[in-house]
Amino acid sequence: MTTTEAAIAVGTRVHLYRTAVRILAFDETYRSAMLSGKVGGMYYPARGQEFAAASVAAHLEQRDYVVTTYRGVHDQIAKGAPLRELWAEYMGKVTGSCHGKGGPMHVSSPAHGLMVTTGVVGSGLPIANGLALASKLRRTGQVTVVNFGDGASNIGAFHESLNLASLWQLPVVFVCQNNRWAEYTPYGAGTSVANVAERAASYSMPGVTVDGNDPIALYCAAGEAIDRARRGDGPTLLEAMTFRFFGHYFGDQGEYIPEAEYSAALAADPIPRYRERLLADGSATAQELDEIEQAARQEVDDAAAWAFEQPLPPVSELTTHVYSEEIL
Amino acid sequence: MTVATDSRVMLMTEAIHDALDVALGMDPDVFELGEDIQDPKGGGFGIHKGLEAKYGSERVRLTPISEQAIMGAAIGAAIAGMRPVAEIMLMNFIAVAADQLYNHAAKLRYMSGGVTPVPLTVRTTTGAGMGFGAQHSDMLEAQLVHTPGLKVVVPSTAADAKGLLLSCIFDDDPCVMIEMNALYFAVQDEVPSGDYRVPLGSARIAREGTDLTLITYGRQVLDCLAVAEQLVGEGISVEVLDLRSLQPLDTDAIFASVAKTRRAVVVHEAVTRGGFGAELSALIHNELFNELAGPVARVGGANTPIPYASSLEQAFLPGSHIESAVRALLA
Numbered sequence: 154m155t156t157t158e159a160a161i162a163v164g165t166r167v168h169l170y171r172t173a174v175r176i177l178a179f180d181e182t183y184r185s186a187m188l189s190g191k192v193g194g195m196y197y198p199a200r201g202q203e204f205a206a207a208s209v210a211a212h213l214e215q216r217d218y219v220v221t222t223y224r225g226v227h228d229q230i231a232k233g234a235p236l237r238e239l240w241a242e243y244m245g246k247v248t249g250s251c252h253g254k255g256g257p258m259h260v261s262s263p264a265h266g267l268m269v270t271t272g273v274v275g276s277g278l279p280i281a282n283g284l285a286l287a288s289k290l291r292r293t294g295q296v297t298v299v300n301f302g303d304g305a306s307n308i309g310a311f312h313e314s315l316n317l318a319s320l321w322q323l324p325v326v327f328v329c330q331n332n333r334w335a336e337y338t339p340y341g342a343g344t345s346v347a348n349v350a351e352r353a354a355s356y357s358m359p360g361v362t363v364d365g366n367d368p369i370a371l372y373c374a375a376g377e378a379i380d381r382a383r384r385g386d387g388p389t390l391l392e393a394m395t396f397r398f399f400g401h402y403f404g405d406q407g408e409y410i411p412e413a414e415y416s417a418a419l420a421a422d423p424i425p426r427y428r429e430r431l432l433a434d435g436s437a438t439a440q441e442l443d444e445i446e447q448a449a450r451q452e453v454d455d456a457a458a459w460a461f462e463q464p465l466p467p468v469s470e471l472t473t474h475v476y477s478e479e480i481l
Numbered sequence: 482m483t484v485a486t487d488s489r490v491m492l493m494t495e496a497i498h499d500a501l502d503v504a505l506g507m508d509p510d511v512f513e514l515g516e517d518i519q520d521p522k523g524g525g526f527g528i529h530k531g532l533e534a535k536y537g538s539e540r541v542r543l544t545p546i547s548e549q550a551i552m553g554a555a556i557g558a559a560i561a562g563m564r565p566v567a568e569i570m571l572m573n574f575i576a577v578a579a580d581q582l583y584n585h586a587a588k589l590r591y592m593s594g595g596v597t598p599v600p601l602t603v604r605t606t607t608g609a610g611m612g613f614g615a616q617h618s619d620m621l622e623a624q625l626v627h628t629p630g631l632k633v634v635v636p637s638t639a640a641d642a643k644g645l646l647l648s649c650i651f652d653d654d655p656c657v658m659i660e661m662n663a664l665y666f667a668v669q670d671e672v673p674s675g676d677y678r679v680p681l682g683s684a685r686i687a688r689e690g691t692d693l694t695l696i697t698y699g700r701q702v703l704d705c706l707a708v709a710e711q712l713v714g715e716g717i718s719v720e721v722l723d724l725r726s727l728q729p730l731d732t733d734a735i736f737a738s739v740a741k742t743r744r745a746v747v748v749h750e751a752v753t754r755g756g757f758g759a760e761l762s763a764l765i766h767n768e769l770f771n772e773l774a775g776p777v778a779r780v781g782g783a784n785t786p787i788p789y790a791s792s793l794e795q796a797f798l799p800g801s802h803i804e805s806a807v808r809a810l811l812a
Contacts, residue, residue: 252594259592283557313550477653
């Protein structure tokens with residue numbers, strides 16, 4: 154498996170960009186729809202964190218498992234959740250991935266390996282261990298990736314999960330997308346170590362901090378961790394440094410983020426920066442990248458148009474899927 | 482499902498062991514996880530003894546003291562299509578895993594629109610009267626029943642413990658079996674061999690009667706049977722209905738019995754206030770108001786934490802208050 158940056162194929166490099174712009178197109182279009190009132194509800198944008206999802210998911214097969222959080226649209230798209238059903242689910246439509254009963258915080262698309270999205274910080278880690286345990290017991294070679302934020306590294310479930318994964322040598326990769334802010338609280342006010350990855354040592358697993366906005370660096374680090382899990386050598390705590398541009402939830406002005414920090418992050422927006430890099434190193438032409446961007450926008454526009462036409466669930470759906478049988 | 486061709490008398494602990502043995506033997510997707518469950522001890526009450534030797538340490542899996550991790554591992558494995566049986570050592574420790582059980586296990590089928598069901602089983606034990614104190618003795622079934630998506634069973638016989646547990650393990654929903662530890666070594670009865678099932682949502686008439694129905698479950702079934710036996714001499718005929726399954730609930734059996742006797746007393750060990758008895762009382766009043774000879778009575782645990790001192794712990798328990806409640810309703 155590739156661990157050196159230079160050895161990454163052009164096709165892979167461009168694929169990372171394609172995934173990121175598909176996520177960007179979805180996020181931009183959805184935010185725009187929120188602003189114009191065409192969609193309502195809560196939305197937790199992942200703008201700025203696209204590569205944290207894309208560079209990890211690029212190593213995963215459809216049968217591998219992903220667990221993510223309410224700020225998970227990038228992980229959901231990167232794992233292959235179909236955009237039409239995703240947009241419809243975000244709008245609560247009956248033909249959404251989850252019949253409109255979960256919404257953005259609870260999207261599942263198990264056919265694509267997207268098993269759980271959780272709205273409770275840190276709760277995905279124990280569940281990821283279970284998915285990994287099943288793979289191990291059944292000897293399938295599947296890997297589980299669980300995504301969470303820096304804030305989640307302080308909740309008990311994080312610590313229990315890392316301990317257990319290490320003890321049982323589970324095929325799981327713990328991906329901490331450290332965007333420096335846990336809701337309105339800066340990293341330093343919540344976490345007693347300088348880097349989340351330092352905590353790996355307490356649980357006898359490798360801990361790696363990487364620039365999550367450098368698609369290639371993250372791709373390499375993720376590849377090592379996923380390979381390690383797949384060959385049975387156990388879990389890794391992978392900390393991908395990143396930033397979120399739209400606050401905690403869409404509408405949050407982010408007034409608690411120091412201006413200098415915010416401007417610096419905007420100036421270092423990973424997507425245009427990577428586009429420049431691909432052009433500069435000859436991985437792609439401007440026309441190719443334009444076509445990728447255009448295709449992404451078209452795919453999202455199609456998904457949105459389709460989803461807007463879909464109905465909300467009928468009231469009869471309130472009482473279905475509580476149990477396996479039609480009982481309450 | 483194989484038809485049981487023979488049976489033998491077993492303690493409740495042995496019956497639970499038997500159910501686990503049958504399940505582990507018939508389906509490779511079944512596995513257990515919990516604290517201290519491996520050999521030689523086989524758990525706090527020895528229920529698992531010999532299962533690790535027979536099925537291996539992968540499938541009879543030892544966990545650290547990590548209830549959130551235990552519950553989450555069960556959830557993830559269940560979503561992947563396995564049938565985990567997680568032991569939470571004492572019911573009070575469900576609180577430690579509450580987020581996983583209530584926010585995830587119970588709800589993932591619904592939130593996913595049915596595409597990620599959670600066919601796990603949780604086994605847990607509890608009960609007052611053992612001197613374990615306020616943090617190790619609570620019956621908390623009301624919290625479970627109050628969470629749509631969970632199924633809840635409470636056996637009072639060894640046979641039901643086996644049959645309900647096997648039904649839970651092969652049920653496609655998250656099921657919690659509450660084992661009242663006062664019954665572990667105190668009840669023994671004929672338990673069918675092999676894959677014996679008691680369906681969920683089915684109550685059992687433990688004793689037929691005509692004058693009044695005692696509706697109960699778990700340890701209090703024995704208390705109620707004792708009271709019923711005692712009152713025979715006075716010509717009072719008490720029916721004892723063992724619910725066995727709290728969710729799903731056998732409302733047909735409840736209503737049939739109370740329609741017949743016209744008097745109902747609900748008995749449970751859990752704290753009376755906000756207890757499951759309140760739900761049962763409301764259901765009965767709603768369905769049979771015009772037929773009732775008197776209001777549904779509740780006899781439950783005191784509205785206190787469970788004290789340590791044996792004198793106080795006995796006072797907490799409902800057992801000594803059943804007879805007076807019966808007499809009051811018959812008066």
